[in-house]
Amino acid sequence: xxxxxxxxxxxxxxxxxxxxxxxxxxxxxxxxxxxxxxxxxxxxxxxxxxxxxxxxxxxxxxxxxxxxxxxxxxxxxxxx
Numbered sequence: 001x002x003x004x005x006x007x008x009x010x011x012x013x014x015x016x017x018x019x020x021x022x023x024x025x026x027x028x029x030x031x032x033x034x035x036x037x038x039x040x041x042x043x044x045x046x047x048x049x050x051x052x053x054x055x056x057x058x059x060x061x062x063x064x065x066x067x068x069x070x071x072x073x074x075x076x077x078x079x080x
Contacts, residue, residue, distance in 0.1 A: 006042065041063070045060045046058070
């Protein structure tokens with residue numbers, strides 16, 4: 001059985017919140033959060049052996065896919 005998944009390109013909105021906090025003259029703490037909203041469509045193609053036909057028959061379907069990750073970041077910066 002062979003299966004292939006193709007995702008369409010898409011654009012989405014991203015919201016970012018964050019801040020930098022100076023700890024000392026040379027060191028700072030960075031904190032950030034991103035929320036990204038991506039919606040796309042997937043085409044799934046697979047083959048199935050059909051006994052009555054005696055060969056592999058392709059089967060296709062389309063599925064809506066929501067990819068909505070949250071990204072967190074904590075970092076330390078050092079200024080030379």
